Amino acid sequence: MTRPLRRSPAPFGASGKTVHAVCVRCGHSRPYAAAEPSCDCGGLLDPVYDLKAATVHEDETAPGARYFDLLPLRRPESVLHIGDGNTPCVHARALGARIGLDRLYLKDETGNATRTTKDRMAACVLAVFQELGVDEFVASSTGNSSSSFAWGLPFTRGLRAHLFAGRDFVDRHQYTDHPGVTLHVVDDDFVGAAKAGRAYADEHGLVFEGGFFNSARREGLKLAYLEAYDQMPEEPAVVVQAISSGMGVYGAHKGAREYLEMGRLRRMPRFVCVQQRSCAPMWNAAREGSDRILPHHVLRRPQGLAKAILRGDPTNTYPHMRAITTGTGGSFAAVSDAEMIDARRWLAQDEGIDVCFAAAAALAGAAQLAARGEIRREEPVLVNLTGGERNGTADD
Ligand SMILES: Cc1ncc(COP(=O)(O)O)c(C=O)c1O
Ligand SMILES: [Zn+2]
Known part of the structure; x- marks a missing residue:
């Protein structure tokens, strides 16, 4: 894990590559500095790269080095590898047959050092x-x-x-x-x-x-998806993840935009954000057609099996997630305890993957949409299994 990175610090010159932070609301651009997480106008700042010059350094082991050109780091020597990434992405034929998705792909993030993405x-x-x-x-x-x-x-x-x-x-x-x-x-x-x-x-x-x-969070999470897009033998039509704030899906969407521009993807997938019914403020707001979280959507001290996604108040992040779901033709979904329990058991039985309930929620969401015909059997679907069991409990 502490092995030196093979990559020569090429084409960016001594001062490293330039990264700008651009406000998604007002378009103002400034040099990247993660310690100032938002624009003066209150908008979200996204790092922007020179995508014409960007490549994927395929022979690098550390994900941070492989996708360096798409990360807000100036110098390759700054990359840290903490046992993150290089997780499998499998075509889950047995489980796919069970839930009616012939081209179901699972990004198994339980293989990270601490067992989560x-x-x-x-x-x-x-x-x-x-x-x-x-x-x-x-x-x-x-x-x-x-x-x-x-x-x-x-x-x-x-x-x-x-x-x-x-x-x-x-x-x-x-x-x-x-x-x-x-x-x-x-x-x-x-x-x-x-x-x-x-x-x-x-x-x-x-x-x-x-x-x-903090855009560095979103950009780090993006790498699970860049890896998956690179590993899959075909492009996903639908991408599914369990969400709390939505930063993972935000990264996934930004990564897809970057890959489209780089010619590594040809179409934008639909993004599906899954919550659990006992704590589903975004799903509730979305099905009411609300473009913001209203007081009656907010939950104090929420409870649920999927502890990792127990965020009762996503007021500040919901508008971004709504923009992604509506902009890509995707949706929000909410799953019950029984659906999560089934999904978790199927993942273990059919694919040998032990997940936490948040990851199970994502699979359950895909199964629910397939059952309703909102995802068609023949569509390639990527489900991010964001975390695994730790300490003998399933709820982390
Ligand atoms: C295992 C797991 N899955 C999903 C999420 C959702 O996170 P977010 O929506 O903030 O990206 C989390 C957040 O803590 C998590 O730990
Ligand atoms: Zn701004």
Whole structure:
């Protein structure tokens, strides 16, 4: 994992490649600096690359080196490999036959070092922070992202992290015994813990890493999809993921746009965002035709089997996810406990993959849409199995 990267720091010159952050709302462009997660107008900042010059460095082992041209890093030496990525993408024939999808492809992200796709986000965020000279930051999550940060810290040159956890999520935080980690427990749900983390960062003059609004997170998660698009023998017509904030799907969509422009994809897939019924604020807003989250969509201290996606208030990210689903002809879906339990069992029985309930929700969403005829049997479908069982529990 600490093996030197083979790639020569070619064609970008001594100062590295140029990355701009462009506001998706007002179009303002500035040099990339992840420590300022949004534009003055409040819009989201997306890194933009020279796609005419960009290539995929196929012979690189570290995903960060392979997709370096599509990451917000200036220098190849900045790439971190923390055991992230290089996960299989399988054509699931048996499971596909069961749910009526002949061309079902599963991106098995349980193969990441901490068993979730969030290792990709940590690898990218930590590398970007190091390159930008950030040495201490504050973050929060329902457990998986914070565990990935904690796991990744020993690969850095002494970065320190303050991880904020809601009380019900503390046991989902792992690797926190590293001396660079301070775990702050907040007597609230995950959204409350994130607010406490932001206040702590402001008070102590530290970088709040921003969650969804930190583009390095979205760009790191994007790599699961670039890998999958490269691994699949055909292009996906539909892409399905379980969502909390939606940063993974945001990355998937941005990656598809970049691959279209680079000629590596020929059509934009439909994106399907799956929630669990007990905590489905985006699905509820979407089926009411609302372009924003309204007070009656918000849940306090939500409960559900898929703990990783228990975000009761996605007010700030929903408009982005709605734009992606409507813009690609995709949709939101919500699945019941029974559907998630079945999906989890089928994945184990038919494909030998042990997933967490969030990943099971994604498969259940694909099965539901197939049953309703919203995905046709012959369409190639990519389902991201974002995480696996950890610590003997299925709910992380
Ligand atoms: C296993 C797993 N799947 C899916 C998600 C959804 O994340 P997001 O929608 O924020 O990309 C998470 C977030 O924590 C997760 O841990
Ligand atoms: Zn702006």
